[in-house]
Amino acid sequence: MxxxxxxxxxxxxxxxxxxxxxxxxxxxxxxxxxxxxxxxxxxxxxxxxxxxxxxxxxxxxxxxxxxxxxxxxxxxxxxxxxxxxxxxxxxxxxxxxxxxxxxxxxxxxxxxxxxxxxxxxxxxxxxxxxxxxxxVLGFSGLTAYAGLFEVCKLKPGEKVFVSAACGSVGNLVGQYAKLLGCYVVGSAGTKKKVDLLKEKLGFDDAFNYREEPDLKSTLQRYFPDGIDVYFDNVGAEMQEAAVDVMNRFGRVAVCGVISEYTNTERRAAPNMLDVIYKRIKIQGFLAADHVNILADFISTTAEYLRSGKMIPxxxxxxxxxxxxxxxxxxxxxxxxxxxxxxxxxx
Amino acid sequence: MxxxxxxxxxxxxxxxxxxxxxxxxxxxxxxxxxxxxxxxxxxxxxxxxxxxxxxxxxxxxxxxxxxxxxxxxxxxxxxxxxxxxxxxxxxxxxxxxxxxxxxxxxxxxxxxxxxxxxxxxxxxxxxxxxxxxxxVLGFSGLTAYAGLFEVCKLKPGEKVFVSAACGSVGNLVGQYAKLLGCYVVGSAGTKKKVDLLKEKLGFDDAFNYREEPDLKSTLQRYFPDGIDVYFDNVGAEMQEAAVDVMNRFGRVAVCGVISEYTNTERRAAPNMLDVIYKRIKIQGFLAADHVNILADFISTTAEYLRSGKMIPxxxxxxxxxxxxxxxxxxxxxxxxxxxxxxxxxx
Missing domain, CATH: 3.90.180.10 (Medium-chain alcohol dehydrogenases, catalytic domain)
Structure with missing residues (x-):
């Protein structure tokens, strides 16, 4: 045939x-x-x-x-x-x-x-x-899960920032972090996305980055106690601002840098003095390296979905x-x- | 009195x-x-x-x-x-x-x-x-030791690049890495320093960065098999070049960024696509966080000094x-x- x-x-x-x-x-x-x-x-x-x-x-x-x-x-x-x-x-x-x-x-x-x-x-x-x-049960979910728990070793009570928070991975990052008992703020590019994060997905807060002329002061406003973990989906200025506002021993999981994909001239230039004095770790990762946790990821996530705690x-x-x-x-x-x-x- | x-x-x-x-x-x-x-x-x-x-x-x-x-x-x-x-x-x-x-x-x-x-x-x-x-038995030595062994978890046979390699920390980084059985190249700013690294301190190779117009191709020349660990003492363009030439799962220990200390406009902007796809970790550290290994560091280093394997x-x-x-x-x-x-x- x-x-x-x-x-x-x-x-x-x-x-x-x-x-x-x-x-x-x-x-x-x-x-x-x-x-x-x-x-x-x-x-x-x-x-x-x-x-x-x-x-x-x-x-x-x-x-x-x-x-x-x-x-x-x-x-x-x-x-x-x-x-x-x-x-x-x-x-x-x-x-x-x-x-x-x-x-x-x-x-x-x-x-x-x-x-x-x-x-x-x-x-x-x-x-x-x-x-x-x-x-949610595929590679997007695994990426969020591995980045938070394997790369950043996220702990309850930590302060988490995620960019492109309404994206395939970002929205799950925020939901996993909330379920662990973290304070979570996300950035997105429209009011509709911001509303979804706050009203439906349980983010503590969210903002429209297009309306924020100074990302550092924006992040200082949303994180008066600093950022412990930044899940980076966008790169460039947002990463620089997150490093500026990061706490000691903070971690940046670099999952993607979408703002740099379409413009190779755009680059994140995080302040290395902050990286040193605050002992910050900036780490790139691919979910494919973490298939060892696939079974754990799927059973945990399936349970969250069944109980309605996680919303795809x-x-x-x-x-x-x-x-x-x-x-x-x-x-x-x-x-x-x-x-x-x-x-x-x- | x-x-x-x-x-x-x-x-x-x-x-x-x-x-x-x-x-x-x-x-x-x-x-x-x-x-x-x-x-x-x-x-x-x-x-x-x-x-x-x-x-x-x-x-x-x-x-x-x-x-x-x-x-x-x-x-x-x-x-x-x-x-x-x-x-x-x-x-x-x-x-x-x-x-x-x-x-x-x-x-x-x-x-x-x-x-x-x-x-x-x-x-x-x-x-x-x-x-x-x-x-060598004080904080400079501990910084080199902690950066290589605690932050980068250096393994025998890995390829190590160290900048400011004739500095207080850099020269020890190279000597420790050689003693572990690594391939080590250092950069420095004068011919006299380069000669010292190669002729007296046992570096596999060394170069004068002031004579190299394109640091990326320089590092490609000295590291045909890529860099596994970069011990960064200078920041800026050198860090960017090292990330470019880095192997998968490479580590950058950011110890200092002396070229950025005197010029706050200078910033390293490592290519985040490399950081992601090569799963690179860029980590700042302070020796003060590693006093738990002080006794081990001192006994190991004292032994190297007594046997003439390490030269202050x-x-x-x-x-x-x-x-x-x-x-x-x-x-x-x-x-x-x-x-x-x-x-x-x-």
């Missing part, structure tokens, strides 16, 4: 803000069969994750020294691998059978053929909506053709919570 | 490069007696340490939020406390008797009267020259009146190794 597989590619390297003309929707016929012995698996994609880090993979220098897993460059004109949830169509791997639900590296397309080296695991949906497994925030578009717009929206701050594209029906 | 005590003070806040006119040598008569019950101790100073961090204490904003021990501002016109070695003249504390040798916080002066809260401990010279206890590099001036010049020289790179002023004869 053959199907038409539509998938999104980039036509050109993207160095700054992505635009629609950088992308193309390709159509290709795909035979739904696998060679015996190939260990190939073909899946039909249901939900794919739309993440800012993909922009780094589109840059012309993405295959330079820094490539470390996620930063491996995307090949122009070829399928773009991305985290997502899919249904097995045909499998030469004995772990998977037709109809199995799986999560792992699929693609921004309707179908994905995954080779023997592919990263895929069988999914038990545990009664949750499938999209949860791409966001999802922003779902429909159809593979909406991937480029969904992706571009990340850099304009269009999304509320986890950006997902629903590619197909279960 | 009364003596004349001469000591150095700063007359004005020093925001950038210090100059001779910022200092004054005061003379005061001092009664060599202590009140019973006061717990006061009067010591005659023999050797005092001359350290760059004192400049941060001379700045007008030194008492701001970042004050964390060492950054407590110096009071204009008053004695300046500094690490050093002294002989007890008279003591109301039972731990100390006349004639005892002590190390701790004394002052840039000929005598120091130390109150009950003073930081002082009795010294066993262990057969070493007294000046060693101000440098000292740069000693004589007389309290030479303190300002010695201090100013730190920021011009005048000193080779540990800068000490010998104040008095044993």
């Amino acid at each position: 053959e199907v038409t597989n539509r998938y999104v590619v980039v036509k050109t390297h993207v160095e700054a803000m992505p635009s629609l003309s950088d992308f193309e929707l390709k159509s290709e016929s795909l035979k739904l069969s696998v060679e015996p012995g190939s260990k190939d698996v073909i899946v039909r994609n249901l939900y794919v994750s739309i993440d800012p880090y993909q922009l780094n993979r589109m840059k012309s220098n993405s295959n330079s020294q820094r490539s470390g897993g996620f930063a491996i460059g995307i090949v122009l004109g070829k399928e773009i691998d991305a985290y997502g949830l899919a249904k097995v169509v045909v499998s030469d791997k004995e772990e998977f059978a037709e109809g199995d639900l799986v999560v792992g590296l699929i693609s921004w397309g309707e179908y994905t053929k995954i080779g023997s080296e592919g990263i895929l695991r069988k999914l038990d949906p545990m009664g949750f909506p499938l999209s949860y497994h791409v966001g 925030v999802e922003d779902i578009s429909e159809g593979v053709e909406s991937v480029p717009t969904a992706f571009m929206g990340l850099f304009r701050g269009d999304n509320m919570g986890k950006k997902i594209v629903k590619i197909g029906q279960e | 009364e003596v004349t005590n001469r000591y150095v003070v700063v007359k004005t806040h020093v925001e950038a490069m210090p100059s001779l006119s910022d200092f004054e040598l005061k003379s005061e008569s001092l009664k060599l007696s202590v009140e019973p019950g006061s717990k006061d101790v009067i010591v005659r100073n023999l050797y005092v340490s001359i350290d760059p961090y004192q400049l941060n204490r001379m700045k007008s904003n030194s008492n701001s939020q970042r004050s964390g021990g060492f950054a407590i501002g110096i009071v204009l016109g008053k004695e300046i406390d500094a690490y050093g070695l002294a002989k007890v003249v008279v003591s109301d504390k039972e731990e100390f008797a006349e004639g005892d040798l002590v190390v701790g916080l004394i002052s840039w002066g000929e005598y120091t009267k130390i109150g009950s809260e003073g930081i002082l401990r009795k010294l066993d010279p262990m057969g070493f020259p007294l000046s060693y206890h101000v440098g 590099v000292e740069d000693i001036s004589e007389g309290v009146e030479s303190v300002p010049t010695a201090f100013m020289g730190l920021f011009r790179g005048d000193n080779m190794g540990k800068k000490i002023v010998k104040i008095g004869q044993e």
Whole structure:
């Protein structure tokens, strides 16, 4: 049996803000069969994750020294691998059978053929909506969890600041920190997001950074007792301000620097005198290094979700053709919570 | 009995490069007696340490939020406390008797009267020259040791870069790392220093940063396999270049940023994409937080010194009146190794 597989590619390297003309929707016929012995698996994609880090993979220098897993460059004109949830169509791997639900590296397309080296695991949906497994129970959740508990070793009562707090990871950072008994403030770019953080997600406070001309005094106002942990999703001036207002032995978990992704001239230049005298640690991390805590993360988070203590925030578009717009929206701050594209029906 | 005590003070806040006119040598008569019950101790100073961090204490904003021990501002016109070695003249504390040798916080002066809260401990010279206890067996040594082994958790075979490698701490960083079996390269500001590092201190290589127009390509040349640990004494562009050339899971121990001390406009702006994708940790530290390893540090270092495996590099001036010049020289790179002023004869 053959199907038409539509998938999104980039036509050109993207160095700054992505635009629609950088992308193309390709159509290709795909035979739904696998060679015996190939260990190939073909899946039909249901939900794919739309993440800012993909922009780094589109840059012309993405295959330079820094490539470390996620930063491996995307090949122009070829399928773009991305985290997502899919249904097995045909499998030469004995772990998977037709109809199995799986999560792992699929693609921004309707179908994905995954080779023997592919990263895929069988999914038990545990009664949750499938999209949860791409966001709150997927890599976004693991990123928030690992950054707070493994990188920063967050303790109850500490003061936590998170930027891009309405983003896929940021909103979960705030919710985990609140559940641990921390004081949490988030920054976001619209009033609607600020309201959501304060009124629905239980943040102690939140502010619209676009309305704050002096981020240092803003943070001093929201943190009269200083910041212990800063979960950095944006980089640049916000990181500098957070280091300025940080307490002794403070930790900065650098998860992403979205404001620097689209402008390579923007750089955080934290005051190293503060870093020294306040013994601050600034540490970059990838969730992929923390799969050892996956089981713990999933059981803890599933329990929070079941008891209603944690609220997933999802922003779902429909159809593979909406991937480029969904992706571009990340850099304009269009999304509320986890950006997902629903590619197909279960 | 009364003596004349001469000591150095700063007359004005020093925001950038210090100059001779910022200092004054005061003379005061001092009664060599202590009140019973006061717990006061009067010591005659023999050797005092001359350290760059004192400049941060001379700045007008030194008492701001970042004050964390060492950054407590110096009071204009008053004695300046500094690490050093002294002989007890008279003591109301039972731990100390006349004639005892002590190390701790004394002052840039000929005598120091130390109150009950003073930081002082009795010294066993262990057969070493007294000046060693101000440098290689004092806080400089502990700083190198704690930064490498506690902050960076250095492992044999790793590639280590140290800046200001001929400074009081840098030369010891390189020597400890070599003794652990690491590949070590240092940067310094003169040919004479570079020669010393390579020919006498056993560094694998060294370079004169003043002759290198592009620090990133310089470091790529000296570290074809990347840097695992960067011991940062200078900050600014050098830190940026080291992060560029760093390997995955690399560590930057920020000990000092001397190039930023005299110019608050200079800032390191390490590439956060590298920090994230290479999971780099940038951590500030103070040796004072690591007194728990003092005994281990002293016994290890004493053994290295006795066996000739470690070579102290000292740069000693004589007389309290030479303190300002010695201090100013730190920021011009005048000193080779540990800068000490010998104040008095044993």
